[in-house]
Amino acid sequence: MNETYDVAVVGAGIVGLAHAAAAHARGLRTVVVDRADRISGSTARNFGHIGTTMQAGEAGEYARRSRELYLEYAPRAGFWLARRGTLMVATAEDEMQMLREIGDGRLLSEREVTDLAPVAGAVGGALLKDDMQVNPREAAATFAAWLAGEGVAFRWRTSALGAEAGVLHTARGEVRAENVVFCVNYDIDHVLPDVAERHGVERCVLDMMLASGIGLEFPVLTGSSMLRYSAFQQTPTHTELLARFRRERPDMIDFDVNQMYTEAPGTGLFLGDTHRTEPTAVPFQDERAFDLLTREARRLFGLTHIDVRQRWQGIYAKAPADFLREHVADGIWASSVTTGIGMTTGLGLGESVIDQIYGSGRE
Ligand SMILES: Cc1cc2nc3c(=O)[nH]c(=O)nc-3n(C[C@H](O)[C@H](O)[C@H](O)COP(=O)(O)OP(=O)(O)OC[C@H]3O[C@@H](n4cnc5c(N)ncnc54)[C@H](O)[C@@H]3O)c2cc1C
Known part of the structure; x- marks a missing residue:
C-alpha cells in the first residue's frame, strides 16, 4: 500500500x-x-x-x-435521523422529581405519557426534545x-x-x-x-436484545437511566433515587441495568441493557440478565409476551474519565x-x- x-x-x-x-x-x-x-x-x-x-x-x-x-x-449522507426527543418515563415520585430538577424538557402527566407510548404504570414523565435517534x-x-x-x-x-x-x-x-x-x-x-x-481503560460488557416492534415512536428511558447519565447525576435527588434502587431493586443494581428502548423504521424493538466492567470481555452471557430485561419490558409495556429475535454482546471502552x-x-x-x-x-x-x-x- x-x-x-x-x-x-x-x-x-x-x-x-x-x-x-x-x-x-x-x-x-x-x-x-x-x-x-x-x-x-x-x-x-x-x-x-x-x-x-x-x-x-x-x-x-x-x-x-x-x-x-x-x-x-x-x-447529505442520507441516513435516517429522528428529531422527536426522548420520552423519559417516571414510575415513582422521586423519578418525577429528578425530571423537574433536570429542568430541560417538557414535563408530562401520566395521560400525556401514555398518549406518546404504550407504557403501563407511569406516574408522569418528560419529553427531552433536543435528543435524537439514528438506526x-x-x-x-x-x-x-x-x-x-x-x-x-x-x-x-x-x-x-x-x-x-x-x-x-x-x-x-x-x-x-x-x-x-x-x-x-x-x-x-x-x-x-x-x-x-x-x-x-477496561471493557464494559453489555447484554442487548432485539424483539418484534411494538410501534414505539420515541426512545423510552426510565428511572434506571436517570442513575447513570451525567446531567441526572448532578441533580439533588440522584442520591435518594440510587438508595431506593439499592433497597428495592438489587437485581437491577447487580446487573447494572439501564432499562431503555428504541425502535427505528423496520428494525424492531431494541431493548437493554446490562453492564459489567472487566479488562477482557468474557463472552458467556448470563440468562438471568435476559430474563430480567424481558420481564421489565413486559411490565413497562403491559405485555404478556416479548418476541425476542436476537441477542448479542456489546462492548465499549470504560475508564475513570x-x-x-x-x-x-x-x-x-x-x-x-x-x-x-x-x-x-x-x-x-x-x-x-x-x-x-x-x-x-x-x-
Ligand atoms: C450495547 C451498547 C449500547 C450503547 N448504546 C448507546 C446509545 O444508545 N447512545 C450512545 O450515545 N452510545 C451508546 N453506546 C456507546 C457507543 O456505541 C460507543 O461509545 C461508540 O459506538 C464507540 O464508537 P467507536 O468508533 O469508538 O468504536 P467501534 O464502533 O467499536 O469502532 C472501533 C473500530 O476499530 C476497529 N479496530 C480496532 N482495532 C483495530 C486495529 N488494530 N486495526 C484496525 N481496526 C481496528 C474495529 O474493527 C472497529 O470497527 C452503546 C454501546 C453499547 C456496546
Whole structure:
C-alpha cells in the first residue's frame, strides 16, 4: 500500500468516522483503516440513541456539537435521523422529581405519557426534545459509504499493528500519513497498551436484545437511566433515587441495568441493557440478565409476551474519565469515548481532536 495521506484514522466506528469527516471537511487527504470488512463494533450494536440533554460538562459540549453535525450530515449522507426527543418515563415520585430538577424538557402527566407510548404504570414523565435517534444498523454504514463517495479512502480488512512518526504499520503494509489517529475503542490496549494503562481503560460488557416492534415512536428511558447519565447525576435527588434502587431493586443494581428502548423504521424493538466492567470481555452471557430485561419490558409495556429475535454482546471502552484524547508521540494521536455515550458525543469529539491537531479555524 504505497500511499501517502495527511491523516490516517484507525477504526471505522462512529468515532473514527467523525475524525475522518472532520479531516476531510478541511480538505485533508484522509484514509480510514479498519480490520473488519464492515462496521461491526459498538457502533453497530447500540440503541442509536443520541441523548444530548443528558450530558454535562465536556460530554455536554461534545454532545451539543455532535447534534449540529448529525443535522448537517444526515441529509447529505442520507441516513435516517429522528428529531422527536426522548420520552423519559417516571414510575415513582422521586423519578418525577429528578425530571423537574433536570429542568430541560417538557414535563408530562401520566395521560400525556401514555398518549406518546404504550407504557403501563407511569406516574408522569418528560419529553427531552433536543435528543435524537439514528438506526444503529444503518447510520454509520451509510455515513462511511457517503464519505467514501466524497473521496475519503477506506482500507477494510486491514489490521493496524502500530505507528511511528509519519507511518502506520498494518498487516498489509505501510500507510504514510502526517498524522495517525487511533480510534479503536476498547482495543486501544492492543495497539497502544501504555496509553490504555495510563487512562485505566477496561471493557464494559453489555447484554442487548432485539424483539418484534411494538410501534414505539420515541426512545423510552426510565428511572434506571436517570442513575447513570451525567446531567441526572448532578441533580439533588440522584442520591435518594440510587438508595431506593439499592433497597428495592438489587437485581437491577447487580446487573447494572439501564432499562431503555428504541425502535427505528423496520428494525424492531431494541431493548437493554446490562453492564459489567472487566479488562477482557468474557463472552458467556448470563440468562438471568435476559430474563430480567424481558420481564421489565413486559411490565413497562403491559405485555404478556416479548418476541425476542436476537441477542448479542456489546462492548465499549470504560475508564475513570469519559474521554481519552492524547497526543501520544510525534504524529500519533489516540481518541476514544471511554463510557457508553459515543453515539451522542463522538462527532463532537472527532471534530475537536482534528481542530487540536490542525488548529481551529473558528476562533
Ligand atoms: C450495547 C451498547 C449500547 C450503547 N448504546 C448507546 C446509545 O444508545 N447512545 C450512545 O450515545 N452510545 C451508546 N453506546 C456507546 C457507543 O456505541 C460507543 O461509545 C461508540 O459506538 C464507540 O464508537 P467507536 O468508533 O469508538 O468504536 P467501534 O464502533 O467499536 O469502532 C472501533 C473500530 O476499530 C476497529 N479496530 C480496532 N482495532 C483495530 C486495529 N488494530 N486495526 C484496525 N481496526 C481496528 C474495529 O474493527 C472497529 O470497527 C452503546 C454501546 C453499547 C456496546
